[in-house]
Amino acid sequence: MDTIIKTVKQYSYELDEVTLKELKFIANQYKNVKNYVYSRFSGINSIPLLGKERQIRDEWVKTNFAEQWKLPARYWKLALSEATGNIKSQWSNIKRRIREQIKVNDNLSNEDKHYINYILKFDNYYYKVLTNQIFNIPKIFQDKQLNYKYLNNLIKRYTRKYKGNIPYSKKGATFSMDTGLYSYKNGHINITCVKKGKRLPIRLTDSNIRNSTLKVKIIENKVEIHCPLKVKTKENNNQENVIGIDKGYKYLFAVSSGKFYGENLNSYLSKETERLNKVNKNRNRFWALYNQYLEEGTIKNANRVKESNLGRVKYNHNKVKHDQTVKSYINYSLNQLIKEEKPTEIVMEQLDFVNWNDKYPKSIKRKLSRWIKGYIRERLEYKSALNSIEYSYINPAYTSKVCTVCGEFGLRSGDVFTCSKCGKSHSDTNASKNILKRKYDKEITLYTNYKKVKEVLENRLNHHLRC
Structure with missing residues (x-):
């Protein structure tokens, strides 16, 4: 049975100021080493x-x-x-x-x-x-x-x-440790510090012991430890079932079977966007007041406004909380898809060649920009590998613009796809069926130019009309 890498996390309790200061110094110097290498060797x-x-x-x-x-x-x-x-x-x-x-x-x-x-x-x-x-x-x-x-x-x-x-690390909040830089004892992880022969004991919320290179991430006054583990993949005994999926924002996944998964994603993103708009509007008002005090020379008032109203702790905490909620929902939706569809292969769009500015309007891009880049794709690939499901990518050109029944070019408006011959259907379902069909298309490969794709589709339609 095959194995894949799964990252598990350990969490610490709140750290004292001395320990936190030492860890931040290590992380900052670690960042400086990386940035020097980037600037010198990139x-x-x-x-x-x-x-x-x-x-x-x-x-x-x-x-x-x-x-x-x-x-x-x-x-x-x-x-x-x-x-x-x-x-x-x-x-x-x-x-x-x-x-x-x-x-x-x-x-x-x-x-x-x-x-x-x-x-x-x-x-x-x-x-x-x-x-x-x-x-x-x-x-x-x-x-x-x-x-x-x-x-x-x-x-x-x-x-x-x-x-x-050139790559550049802005925040010194993470660093790695090999097995010679830490040890476990009595519910603590003891981390090598700058002083020779001394280690920092950090109390953890679990008693698990790891034995690989770990990544330490400092989050406020705690640390999060990431550990890669080899896990066995699950056996897939399902009957052959190849499905196509269309990734969106209103529905996380529309499947060629006609089902939808992740219907509440838009609600999560909309609420966060509205909250951020309100918070940032208030912060802009305080920034204006802060700059006004600086211009007037009342430094004391300016510092008071900055300390009381322009801090990042609560702001960052709420952002991380939202991101974790969205991540959790994405994983839940993926698990539901795999459980109910029982696929042996998932076919999806290769969107590397698509102009992001053309795919979604500005209001939607603002919501999608809250996603961690590549998270959905990474989780799709990981869960497919974990469940022994094959996955493949197809050329996305015009999958949402042609009718999956007759091949006629139609009009997509929100959830509705309108074909002059076949009538109306759900736009995401129509796209997911086209994605599945594209897998077996020998004329349109993953790297076929979008102009060539349109030419192939138009020739097929004209041939169909003549016949």
């Missing part, structure tokens, strides 16, 4: 150093460079490893997005695409292309008549487009 010129973390570490030790962090060596080594891992992931994502784009670029021949993929596969070639260095064309392409200058410029252009900003 650039193009650092590509040759990817995968050479040990070399960087040895240099820091040899030159005493690491002493500036004032942390036990295990901490900064973990921070270094974490940051370099994130940088490697960033470059992997850049290459993935370039590969996805060249798949849908109709101006490139198969040989052009082969060359670009080959360059992306090897860091030494990729680095030389990005830094405009002259290099010998790989042997397998030497007899090809390719426009290498154009292709290399295209690689550079795509890289600039997808590289984004």
Whole structure:
């Protein structure tokens, strides 16, 4: 039976000021190490150093460079490893997005695409292309008549487009610990601190003992400890049942079977949006008063307004509380879907290529922006793997704009999809059925350009009308 990683959490009781101060110092220095690595090694010129973390570490030790962090060596080594891992992931994502784009670029021949993929596969070639260095064309392409200058410029252009900003950790509220940095005893976890040979005892709300690299997160005056565990996947003995789902906001999931799950999601998001609008309106009023006092030179009044009315503790607490409520509801809805639908495979949209600004109006985006990025997708994939359910992604182009019965282009307005031939139906159900059908469509692949998708759908409709 397969296993997957499940993150479990441990919680502490309230910490005293001395312990809290020490933990915050470790977290802040841990953040500083990561930010230095990001700023120093995220650039193009650092590509040759990817995968050479040990070399960087040895240099820091040899030159005493690491002493500036004032942390036990295990901490900064973990921070270094974490940051370099994130940088490697960033470059992997850049290459993935370039590969996805060249798949849908109709101006490139198969040989052009082969060359670009080959360059992306090897860091030494990729680095030389990005830094405009002259290099010998790989042997397998030497007899090809390719426009290498154009292709290399295209690689550079795509890289600039997808590289984004240098990663940066703003808040020093988390740090990692390997097994040599902590121990459990009498309901406490004892964490290595800055002073040599000393550990901070932190009382936990449970007596579980973990034995892996942990992540410590400081939340107000407590800590939350995240521990990855290997758990066995559940056996799926259901009869073959492939379902399509459409993810939205009013209904979390609309299924091709005609059922809906997560009907109360919009209510949760609307209430929070209204609450935040009211709170922020009041806070803006106090900020204006604060700035007015500063301009008048009455610093004492300005500080009183800031301390009494512009604090972040309650504000952040309510935000976290809401996010946890929404997360809990998303997981509950997913569990209900799996329990009632009994799927062996879930088909859903690959929305990486969809313009977020076009998919939802501004009022809805304001609510959806409260979601933790990627949480729904992450939980879908996790629960599918846990329950031995396969999942696959399809090209989302026009799944919500054509009738699933006759293929006619229709009009979607809220919950209603109107087809001039078949009449009205529920828009989300119509989309989920199209998503399921798209899985078996051999002409429309995941990376087919949306213009090509429309052309294929129109040709099918015209052929159907002629027949």
